[in-house]
Amino acid sequence: MTARIPRRDLLARAYLDILTDREGASGKAMLRSGDPDDPIEQLLTDLSPGAEAGGKASIRADLAATAILVARSIEAVDGLTRDLRRGGPVVTLTTHAAELVAPVKHVLKNCAFGNDAVVKDIGSFADNYGRPVLLVARDGTAADHKPDRGNDVVGSALHQGAPVVGVAADPERHLPRDLLRSCEHSLSLGQLDATAIALTIEAVTGSAPAAKIDEELVRAADVWDLPLAVRPDTTPEKCVELLEKIIRNKTIFVHRGPALEDLAGYGEVFQIGINLVADLKEYKAGRLKWEAIENTALLVAGLPGTGKTQLAAAVAKSAGIPLVSASIAEFNSAQYLSGTLSRIKAVFEQARRLKPCVLLIDEIDGVGDRATMSDEHKLYWTQILNFLLEQMSGVGDVSGVGEGRTGVVVIATSNWPDRVDPALRRAGRLDRTVVIEPPDTESLVLIFRYHLGPDLLKDVDLTPAALAATGGTGADAQSWVRRSKARARREQRDLVLDDLLRQIRSGREGLPEGLRRVVALHEAGHLVIGVGLGVFEPRAVSVFDEGGATRIDVIRAATQTEGGIENFITMLLSGRAAEEVVLGKAERTAGGGAGGPESDFGRATNAAIDLELQLGFGALGVAQFSQRASEMLLHDPEMLALVKRRIDRLYRRACELVSANQAAIGAVSDRLDCAGYLDRKAIDDVLKDHPFDAAIPGPTIDKTKEA
Ligand code: ADP
Numbered sequence: 192m193t194a195r196i197p198r199r200d201l202l203a204r205a206y207l208d209i210l211t212d213r214e215g216a217s218g219k220a221m222l223r224s225g226d227p228d229d230p231i232e233q234l235l236t237d238l239s240p241g242a243e244a245g246g247k248a249s250i251r252a253d254l255a256a257t258a259i260l261v262a263r264s265i266e267a268v269d270g271l272t273r274d275l276r277r278g279g280p281v282v283t284l285t286t287h288a289a290e291l292v293a294p295v296k297h298v299l300k301n302c303a304f305g306n307d308a309v310v311k312d313i314g315s316f317a318d319n320y321g322r323p324v325l326l327v328a329r330d331g332t333a334a335d336h337k338p339d340r341g342n343d344v345v346g347s348a349l350h351q352g353a354p355v356v357g358v359a360a361d362p363e364r365h366l367p368r369d370l371l372r373s374c375e376h377s378l379s380l381g382q383l384d385a386t387a388i389a390l391t392i393e394a395v396t397g398s399a400p401a402a403k404i405d406e407e408l409v410r411a412a413d414v415w416d417l418p419l420a421v422r423p424d425t426t427p428e429k430c431v432e433l434l435e436k437i438i439r440n441k442t443i444f445v446h447r448g449p450a451l452e453d454l455a456g457y458g459e460v461f462q463i464g465i466n467l468v469a470d471l472k473e474y475k476a477g478r479l480k481w482e483a484i485e486n487t488a489l490l491v492a493g494l495p496g497t498g499k500t501q502l503a504a505a506v507a508k509s510a511g512i513p514l515v516s517a518s519i520a521e522f523n524s525a526q527y528l529s530g531t532l533s534r535i536k537a538v539f540e541q542a543r544r545l546k547p548c549v550l551l552i553d554e555i556d557g558v559g560d561r562a563t564m565s566d567e568h569k570l571y572w573t574q575i576l577n578f579l580l581e582q583m584s585g586v587g588d589v590s591g592v593g594e595g596r597t598g599v600v601v602i603a604t605s606n607w608p609d610r611v612d613p614a615l616r617r618a619g620r621l622d623r624t625v626v627i628e629p630p631d632t633e634s635l636v637l638i639f640r641y642h643l644g645p646d647l648l649k650d651v652d653l654t655p656a657a658l659a660a661t662g663g664t665g666a667d668a669q670s671w672v673r674r675s676k677a678r679a680r681r682e683q684r685d686l687v688l689d690d691l692l693r694q695i696r697s698g699r700e701g702l703p704e705g706l707r708r709v710v711a712l713h714e715a716g717h718l719v720i721g722v723g724l725g726v727f728e729p730r731a732v733s734v735f736d737e738g739g740a741t742r743i744d745v746i747r748a749a750t751q752t753e754g755g756i757e758n759f760i761t762m763l764l765s766g767r768a769a770e771e772v773v774l775g776k777a778e779r780t781a782g783g784g785a786g787g788p789e790s791d792f793g794r795a796t797n798a799a800i801d802l803e804l805q806l807g808f809g810a811l812g813v814a815q816f817s818q819r820a821s822e823m824l825l826h827d828p829e830m831l832a833l834v835k836r837r838i839d840r841l842y843r844r845a846c847e848l849v850s851a852n853q854a855a856i857g858a859v860s861d862r863l864d865c866a867g868y869l870d871r872k873a874i875d876d877v878l879k880d881h882p883f884d885a886a887i888p889g890p891t892i893d894k895t896k897e898a
Pocket of ligand 1: 457493494496497498500501502664665667669
C-alpha cells in the first residue's frame with residue numbers, strides 16, 4: 192500500500208516537476224498521491240509535461256522553495272489553480288522581500304498558466320496571441336515601477352479576459368493602480384516552514400530528510416539561504432545539518448557580545464534594560480502579555496561610543512531572543528526611494544517572522560527632522576518616514592495575522608535625539624527616550640576590567656586609569672585597552688597599568704603635582720560644606736587630568752527656600768574659599784570656579800540674580816521679571832550692587848565655614864590627592880570623624896537690603 196501524500200503540497204510537487212523539466216535537468220517526477228482517479232492527480236498530469244526520467248532532480252533550492260511557496264498560496268484559494276489555466280482571474284501576489292519578485296515571476300510564468308499560455312509583462316503584452324497572460328512583476332528597482340505606469344496594458348488584458356497577475360513586495364507602491372483596483376485575489380507568499388524546507392530538500396536531493404528540522408531555526412531561514420546548504424550531491428541529513436549551521440551563524444542568532452548583566456556604565460538605563468529582559472523572558476514563557484511589557488519601543492540616545500548599539504544586542508542576548516539589526520544608512524544605500532522602502536519592509540518582515548526578537552535601528556536621526564529640511568528633501572524623507580511609522584505601528588503587516596508589532600521590541604539609537612522627527616517619538620512609536628550618559632569613574636573601572644578580562648592586570652586597582660579616562664566612553668576604553676595590549680605584546684612583556692595610562696593620556700600630561708593639590712582642596716571645600724549644610728548627598732569626588740569633580744544628588748527639599756538657595760550658593764563658593772583660606776590668596780586657581788555660566792561662579796551669580804529678580808526674595812519684593820526686563824535691570828548699578836552684596840556675604844560665610852571645618856577639608860583633600868577618587872563610602876568614612884561645625888547659626892538674611 193502506498194502512503195498518501197498530504198494533499199496540500201500536490202500543486203507544489205507538480206510545479207517542482209515542471210521546473211525540473213524546464214531547467215533541462217534529468218528530473219524524476221515528485222511523489223504524488225499515486226491514485227490515477229484522484230482529480231487533483233489528473234490536473235497535475237495535465238499541468239506537468241511529466242518527465243519521468245528517474246535520477247536526481249536538480250533545480251536550485253531557492254527556486255524550488257519559491258515554487259513551493261507560490262503553489263501553496265495559489266492552492267489556498269479554491270479553484271484558483273484551474274482558473275489561472277482556464278479563466279481570467281486578476282490576482283496580486285505579495286512577496287516578503289523584493290529579491291523574491293524575480294523567482295516568483297519565473298515560477299508563475301513556467302508553471303501556473305498551462306502549456307498554451309503566452310505570458311508577457313507590460314512592455315511586451317499584445318493581444319494577438321492564442322491565450323495571452325499579463326504577468327506584471329515589479330521589485331521597485333526600476334523607475335517605472337509605479338502605480339501610474341502600465342494601466343493601459345492592464346486595461347486591454349482585462350478587456351480580453353486574460354489572467355492578470357501582479358507580483359511585488361510592495362504592491363501599493365509598485366504595481367499598476369488599475370491592477371489593484373480590479374484585483375479579485377490578493378495573495379501573500381507564505382513563510383518557509385519545516386515542511387517546505389523538507390520538500391525543497393527532497394526536490395533537490397531526491398529524498399526527504401528523516402529528521403525533523405528545528406522550527407525556531409526555520410523561522411530565521413530565508414529562501415536565499417537554501418542553495419548554500421541544499422545541494423544535489425548532499426544527503427538530506429547533511430543538508431539539514433548544514434542549513435541549521437548556516438542559520439545559527441546568522442548574526443541574528445550569534446550573540447557574540449556581552450550579556451546585559453556583564454555590562455557596566457549604563458547608569459539608569461541599565462535597570463530599564465534589565466526590566467525589559469525580565470519581561471521578555473516572561474513573555475516568551477507565556478506568562479506575560481505583550482501589552483503588559485513596560486517598554487517595547489525605546490529611543491536610546493547618547494554620545495558616540497557610549498554603547499547604544501551594544502545595549503540592544505545585550506538585551507537580545509540576555510533575553511535569549513534573536514537580534515535583527517538595521518540602520519538608516521543601510522536603508523538609504525538603495526538607489527531609489529522604492530529600494531529604500533523595500534529594505535525597510537524586508538527588515539520589519541524579518542523581525543515579525545522572528546518574534547519575539549529585538550529590532551535595532553541604528554542612527555535613526557538619519558531620517559532627519561522635517562522641520563529643518565528643504566522642500567525637496569522633505570518630500571523624499573516624508574515618504575521614508577511615513578513608511579517607517581507605518582511599519583513601526585504594525586500597519587504594514589502583510590502576515591495577515593493582524594498582530595502589528597507584537598513580539599518585536601524596537602530599539603532605535605541616536606547620537607542626536609533632538610534631530611529625531613517628533614512623529615517618530617509619538618505615543619505608540621519610540622515613546623520612551625533614554626539617555627546613556629558618559630560613564631562615571633566607577634563605571635569606567637568596570638568597563639576597563641571588562642575589556643581587560645579577568646587575567647590582565649589582575650588585582651590591580653584600575654581607578655587611576657578610570658580617572659585619567661574621565662569624559663571618555665566605553666568605546667574609548669576598549670581602544671585604549673586594545674592599543675596597550677598590542678604595545679606590551681610587541682615588546683614581549685606583561686601589560687602594566689602604566690601602559691594603559693600612557694595610551695589614555697597619549698602624550699597629554701597629568702595634572703602637575705602642585706595644581707593637583709589645589710584641585711583636591713577645592714573639591715574638598717565643596718564636599719564638606721555642601722554635605723554640612725545639607726545641600727546634597729555626595730556620590731563621589733575625584734581629581735583627574737583636567738581638573739576635579741564632585742558628583743552629587745541635590746536635596747531638593749532643602750534648596751527651595753531663600754535660606755536653602757543661599758546654602759547652595761555658599762557651597763558653590765566653598766571651592767574657591769577653601770583654596771584661599773587654606774593656601775592663601777596667591778595660590779588660588781583660575782580653573783576651579785571661574786569661567787562660563789556652568790562654572791561655580793557662574794551658577795552662584797545666576798542663583799543670586801534669580802533670588803533678586805525671579806523668586807521674589809530680593810529688594811524689589813515679590814516681583815518676577817521677564818528675561819528682557821531682567822537683563823535691563825542688571826544694567827542698573829544699584830541692582831548689581833544688590834547681587835554683589837549677597838555674593839560677597841555668602842563668600843564670607845563660605846570662608847568662615849571653611850575655617851571652622853578645615854580639619855575635615857584637609858582630611859578629604861589629602862585622601863583625594865592620594866587616591867584621586869573617593870566613593871560614597873570613602874567620603875562617609877572621612878566625614879564621620881569630623882562632625883560639621885556650622886560656625887555661625889543658620890543662614891543669615893541680609894537686613895540691609897530691606898532698608
Ligand atoms: P554607540 O552605538 O553608542 O556608538 P557601540 O555600542 O557601538 O556605541 O559601542 C562601541 C564599542 O564600545 C562596543 O563594541 C564596546 O566594546 C564598547 N563599549 C561601549 N560602551 C561600553 C560599556 N558600557 N561597557 C563595555 N564596553 C563598551
